[in-house]
Amino acid sequence: MAKSSARLSARLLIERTSASLIIGLVFFWLAINLLKSPSQFFQASVIGISNGVLYALIALGYTLVYGIIELINFAHGDLFMLGGVFAATFIAVWFGQESPSSVGYVVFFACLIAVMGFCATINVAIERFAYRRLRRAPKLAPLITAVGVSFILQFVGMRWNGSGPKTWNSVLPSGEFVISGVHIQYTTIFSFAVTIPLLALMTFIVTKTRRGKAMRATAQDADAARLMGINVNKTIAFTFALGGALAGAAGLLFQQTRGVTNYNLGYQLGLIAFTSAVLGGIGNLSGAVLGAILIGLVQGLNDGLPIGLGQQWSQTVVFSILILLMTFRPTGLLGKPMIEKV
Amino acid sequence: MKISLPRMRKSKASKKAVTGFDQAKWIRGFSIAAIVIWIFYSFVVDVLPYEVSSIFQKWMPATTVNEALVWVICALGLNIVVGYAGLLDLGFVAFWAIGGYVAGWLMSDFFQQVSIHLGSTAPAQQRGIHISFWGVLVIGGLVAAVFGVIIGAPTLRLKSDYLALVTLGFGEIIPQIFYNGENIGGFNLTNGSKGIAPVDNVGLFGKTLGPFDLDWKYLIFVSLTALMVFISLRIRSGRLGRAWLAIREDELAASMMGVPLMRSKLAAYAIGAVSGGVGGVAFATHVNGVFADRFSFSISIILLAMVVLGGMGNVWGVIVGALTIAWVNATGLPAIGDTFNSAFGTKINFPSYNFLLFGGILIFMMLYKREGMLPESRLKELLHETDDETSNTGRHS
Numbered sequence: 012m013a014k015s016s017a018r019l020s021a022r023l024l025i026e027r028t029s030a031s032l033i034i035g036l037v038f039f040w041l042a043i044n045l046l047k048s049p050s051q052f053f054q055a056s057v058i059g060i061s062n063g064v065l066y067a068l069i070a071l072g073y074t075l076v077y078g079i080i081e082l083i084n085f086a087h088g089d090l091f092m093l094g095g096v097f098a099a100t101f102i103a104v105w106f107g108q109e110s111p112s113s114v115g116y117v118v119f120f121a122c123l124i125a126v127m128g129f130c131a132t133i134n135v136a137i138e139r140f141a142y143r144r145l146r147r148a149p150k151l152a153p154l155i156t157a158v159g160v161s162f163i164l165q166f167v168g169m170r171w172n173g174s175g176p177k178t179w180n181s182v183l184p185s186g187e188f189v190i191s192g193v194h195i196q197y198t199t200i201f202s203f204a205v206t207i208p209l210l211a212l213m214t215f216i217v218t219k220t221r222r223g224k225a226m227r228a229t230a231q232d233a234d235a236a237r238l239m240g241i242n243v244n245k246t247i248a249f250t251f252a253l254g255g256a257l258a259g260a261a262g263l264l265f266q267q268t269r270g271v272t273n274y275n276l277g278y279q280l281g282l283i284a285f286t287s288a289v290l291g292g293i294g295n296l297s298g299a300v301l302g303a304i305l306i307g308l309v310q311g312l313n314d315g316l317p318i319g320l321g322q323q324w325s326q327t328v329v330f331s332i333l334i335l336l337m338t339f340r341p342t343g344l345l346g347k348p349m350i351e352k353v
Numbered sequence: 354m355k356i357s358l359p360r361m362r363k364s365k366a367s368k369k370a371v372t373g374f375d376q377a378k379w380i381r382g383f384s385i386a387a388i389v390i391w392i393f394y395s396f397v398v399d400v401l402p403y404e405v406s407s408i409f410q411k412w413m414p415a416t417t418v419n420e421a422l423v424w425v426i427c428a429l430g431l432n433i434v435v436g437y438a439g440l441l442d443l444g445f446v447a448f449w450a451i452g453g454y455v456a457g458w459l460m461s462d463f464f465q466q467v468s469i470h471l472g473s474t475a476p477a478q479q480r481g482i483h484i485s486f487w488g489v490l491v492i493g494g495l496v497a498a499v500f501g502v503i504i505g506a507p508t509l510r511l512k513s514d515y516l517a518l519v520t521l522g523f524g525e526i527i528p529q530i531f532y533n534g535e536n537i538g539g540f541n542l543t544n545g546s547k548g549i550a551p552v553d554n555v556g557l558f559g560k561t562l563g564p565f566d567l568d569w570k571y572l573i574f575v576s577l578t579a580l581m582v583f584i585s586l587r588i589r590s591g592r593l594g595r596a597w598l599a600i601r602e603d604e605l606a607a608s609m610m611g612v613p614l615m616r617s618k619l620a621a622y623a624i625g626a627v628s629g630g631v632g633g634v635a636f637a638t639h640v641n642g643v644f645a646d647r648f649s650f651s652i653s654i655i656l657l658a659m660v661v662l663g664g665m666g667n668v669w670g671v672i673v674g675a676l677t678i679a680w681v682n683a684t685g686l687p688a689i690g691d692t693f694n695s696a697f698g699t700k701i702n703f704p705s706y707n708f709l710l711f712g713g714i715l716i717f718m719m720l721y722k723r724e725g726m727l728p729e730s731r732l733k734e735l736l737h738e739t740d741d742e743t744s745n746t747g748r749h750s
Contacts, residue, residue, distance in 0.1 A: 083514045144720055151441055152719045154514055155661060158443070158654060159715030166708035174705070278650065282525070285518065323533045330522040337519045338507035 030339050044316045050192035051317060059311020061199040063304035064206045065268075068261035069284035070291070070299040071213060072134075072254030078294035079230045079250045080146065085157040086137060088281015089164035090255055094130045094262020095272045096172045098122050099179050102267075108182045115182030119267070123205065126263045127256035133164075134255025135248050143244065161278070168274035176273040183267050198268045209260055210300060213253065217296060226250055230294070279326065283310070286333040292343030301344065306332070383582070387575045394418070395568035412688050413680070415567040416639075421679035422574040423636045428659040428675035429581045429668065430628030435657070436666035436729075437594060438621035439601030440508075441517040444524020446652040447504070448497045448626045450531055452633020453643040455493040457549035459484045460637070474556040486555040490577075490634050497630025498623040500527075505622030509615055521650075528648040543645065550642025564641040574635055578672075581628050585668045588624065597621055601666075651711075655682065658711045661718050664725025673727060678714075682707060 045052045069091050076084045101122045102108050108115040137160055145153040184197045217223040225246045228236040237243050265280075266272055287306040291298025306329060314322045336343065394415045398406050427449055434442045457463060460473070462481030470477055472485035484492070504523045508516045535545030543549070555562040555573065562569050588594045596617040599607035608614050637643050655678060663674025690703025718725065 081514070083518065141716055141720065148719075148723070150514060151435075151439065152723055154441060154517060155657065156716050156719040158657070159712040159719070162651075162654065162708050162712030162715070166706070166712065169705065169708065282521070289515075289518075324529075327526050327529050327533075330526045333522045334507065334519050334526075337511060337515055337522075341511060341515055 026339055033335065040318070041312070044312070044318055047317055051315065052312075053193045055311045055315030056308060057193060057195055057199065057311075058315060059308040060304055061196075061202060061268075061307070062311055063287075063307020064202060065261055065264055065303075066280070066284045066287050066307050067210065067300040067303035068206060068257045068264070069280060070287040070303045071210075071296065072258045073281075073285050073288040074291070074293055074296060074299040075250050075254045077288070079226060079247055080142070080233075081150075082142060082153050082157065083285070084142075084254075085154075085281070086160035086164055087134075087254065087258060088279075088284065089161045089168065089277035090130050090134055091258040091262045091265070091280060091284075092168050092272070092274065092277025093133065093164055093171075094126050094259035095266040095276065096168055096262075096274075097129050097259070098126050098263035098266045099177070099272050100171070101125055102182060103179055109180040111182055111184045119182050119263075123260060123263055126259040128259075130259030130262065131252040131255040134251040134258070138248055138251040143247075161281075165274050165277070168277070172272050172274055174274065176271050179266060179270045179272065181267045181270055196268075202264045202268055205260065205264060209257065213257065214296065216253065222246070222249055282333075283326075283329050286329055286336075289333065289336055289341075289343055292345040295343070295345045298343055298345035379582075379586075380579075383579055387572075387579070390418070391568060391571055391575070394571065411691075412684065414684065415571065417680060417684045419567055419571050419574055419639055420636075420683055421676050422571070422578050423632050423639060424656070424659065424679040425578050425672055425675040426574075426581050426628050426635065427632035428656050428663075428671050429578075429585055430625040430632065431656045432625075432660050432666065432668065432671045433585060433588075433597075433628075434621050434625040435660055436664075436671065437589065437597040437601065438618060439597075440618065440621060441514075442520045442622075442625070443517050443650075443653050443657070444504070444520040444522070444527075445625075445629055445656050446648050446650065447524045447527040448500065448629025449633040449636065449652065450528050450643075450645075450648040451497045451500055452493040452630035452635075453637045453648070454531060454543060454549070454633075455496050455630065456489050456552055456634040456637035457543075457643040458482060459489050459492060460486065460553040461549050461551065463544065463549045472556070474554045474561045483553055486553070486634075486638060490631055493630040493634040494627040495630075497626040497633070501622040501624075501626025501629075502619055504626075505619045509618055521653075524650065524653050528645060531648070532645040534645075546645055548642055548644035550644070552637050552642055555638055564638075570639065574639075577631060577635060581631070582668055582672070584624070584628075589668070593617065593620055598666075651708075654715075655711055658714050662714055662726060664727040664729055667725065667727050667729040670725050670727030670729070674725070678711075681710070686710075 041052075069088065072087045072090075073084060076082060076087070102115075102118055106118045108118045141156050141160055142153055145156055181198065183201050187194045187196045189195070217226060225236070225241045226249070228239065228241055229243050229246045233243050236246070265276075283306060284303065287303035288299045289302070290305060291300070291302030293299075309332065310325050310329060313319045313328050314325055320328060398409055398415075401409075427445065430448070431442060431445045434440050434445075459482050462475075462479050462483075464481050467482060468480045469482045469484070471483065471488060473483035474485075475481075475483040504520060508519045511519065531543045532546060534543030535541055551564070554564075555570065557569060557573065560566075560569065562573075596607070596612045599610065599612050600614065600617055604614065656675075659675040659678045660671050661674070662678060663672065664670025686703045686707060690701060693703070694700060722728075
């Protein structure tokens with residue numbers, strides 16, 4: 012016994028040391044860059060945070076679904092992609108708005124509601140026709156199904172949007188203002204103005220309403236919740252609707268601020284958003300937002316700093332974070348330690 | 354204290370019960386099928402009248418057969434990880450890429466700095482590292498196995514869905530490193546998106562097989578496939594195989610029975626990776642080079658679809674699934690599309706439907722036939738035991 016516990020603590024020691032070494036290196040890298048060119052540092056941070064807010068919208072969908080049925084919904088990123096394609100079609104094709112104008116703003120907000128409804132409907136339909144039947148199946152089955160759904164959504168995106176990227180003009184104002192050398196785009200402010208109320212609304216729904224209470228009860232124990240008279244199927248469908256709506260909003264914001272849609276965007280951003288959800292502690296709502304902003308920041312800093320790996324390694328950095336996290340701290344920053352139930 | 358598994362009596366009947374196939378029988382059947390196909394493609398096709406041979410050129414060209422065999426080799430490796438040990442691996446393409454690049458490095462004139470020759474068919478004055486194809490097969494398998502252990506090690510403590518994500522992460526990182534590896538600290542490691550081409554010819558009994566000697570390469574690939582089938586079946590009925598099945602069915606119970614989780618899972622990753630590496634080397638000689646942008650996530654998913662379609666855990670099912678999907682992907686869809694379009698005067702781009710097809714296969718199989726087309730009997734029971742709506746044990750949380 013004594014021997015095995017000694018070995019365990021030795022492993023813990025190695026983990027702690029290597030983890031703090033990595034964190035120390037990261038801070039060292041940040042400090043050097045900050046000293047070298049402060050304005051570039053803050054510029055990269057602003058870009059990073061505005062990306063992070065977008066990731067937060069997607070990450071919340073992962074975390075909500077994982078919290079309630081313990082499924083990594085691979086198709087969620089592709090839902091975001093479809094949201095972007097839908098938004099582009101809605102604004103630029105159906106309403107013909109491709110430049111900032113007062114009509115453009117009205118269409119933008121109409122599109123926000125439409126795209127949230129669109130993605131929520133798709134997500135609920137996916138849950139109803141694919142995941143619900145597999146709720147009691149071994150874990151491998153819903154996971155493989157989710158990968159299949161992701162492929163089908165990508166196919167839909169490819170049919171709708173073409174097999175290459177498409178660029179769009181935004182209806183949002185394109186200017187920027189400068190605070191002591193840091194350029195801030197108006198679109199960044201705009202996406203904050205859309206995202207923060209949405210996040211607040213989400214938090215309100217989950218923590219303060221009856222539906223939210225039902226969601227939390229189902230997440231804790233679906234069978235007990237059913238015994239208490241909660242309609243579990245409806246609650247889970249509602250969770251998927253919430254997640255889908257947020258993904259739709261993210262799709263619209265991405266399409267308007269970056270001006271690009273492509274069928275495989277969802278896969279990349281979905282993985283980044285998932286990493287954020289894990290970083291914050293999967294199943295934890297505020298954790299997902301925190302994780303998303305941190306990941307966005309890391310990516311922004313890596314891409315924008317003078318001493319960094321540069322943009323082509325951006326994805327690799329994020330996935331390395333994912334793997335390191337899974338290895339050293341699978342519960343994430345704000346997650347509670349999980350106890351294996353038998 | 355260590356409790357050992359009860360040893361199974363090694364009678365012929367019990368072996369048949371485990372694998373479902375008699376050992377001598379399958380070797381005979383497999384060899385006959387392989388040789389018939391070889392004779393057909395190397396002798397018969399040439400003497401057939403043009404109308405008949407053009408049908409074969411369109412529907413089943415020899416290059417598709419060879420490529421399908423590479424897919425089979427890789428799918429058999431994935432089957433060990435997913436089908437036997439029940440660990441979902443969504444990044445299997447990493448091993449394929451590693452095998453490919455080992456072949457690219459050791460069988461081409463890419464490294465101009467050195468000139469090493471070891472049993473290769475390349476002329477001696479050529480610079481670069483030139484090692485015999487057979488040596489590279491072994492090295493590729495070993496390097497992939499090392500990476501299998503590296504990827505497997507951090508995932509051992511994880512739950513099944515997290516594990517899928519970590520493997521997915523590696524499956525993304527490794528091809529990206531190859532893609533961006535043009536300038537790593539000033540050193541050109543992988544030649545970036547241009548890839549490494551061409552690779553050396555294969556030497557077989559004094560013959561030199563170039564990229565177009567398809568029928569001889571077919572023999573090499575089919576022997577590699579046979580080797581992988583043999584390894585899969587032998588390990589499956591042995592001690593390690595039974596440990597994997599126990600882990601797949603109930604990890605906790607298996608560990609209580611004294612199954613060494615760590616060692617068994619790592620072995621599954623390593624052995625699965627070996628066939629990924631071997632497949633990668635074989636594929637590099639098949640397409641005569643390695644190109645980083647070929648190693649995308651969809652390859653991992655296509656491999657998974659092969660394993661799921663055929664029947665997780667059943668070697669024969671996986672072979673049938675892999676051959677079917679590889680054929681559909683390489684030849685079937687374009688050929689069906691051509692025929693359909695010329696018959697009905699339409700202009701439907703059939704190959705672009707492959708995403709729909711593979712996604713649909715995964716969903717359909719999971720919803721209606723989870724155990725695959727050729728199910729393995731044990732897995733069938735396992736995958737349906739928790740389907741009961743009234744059961745409380747279904748959801749392991």
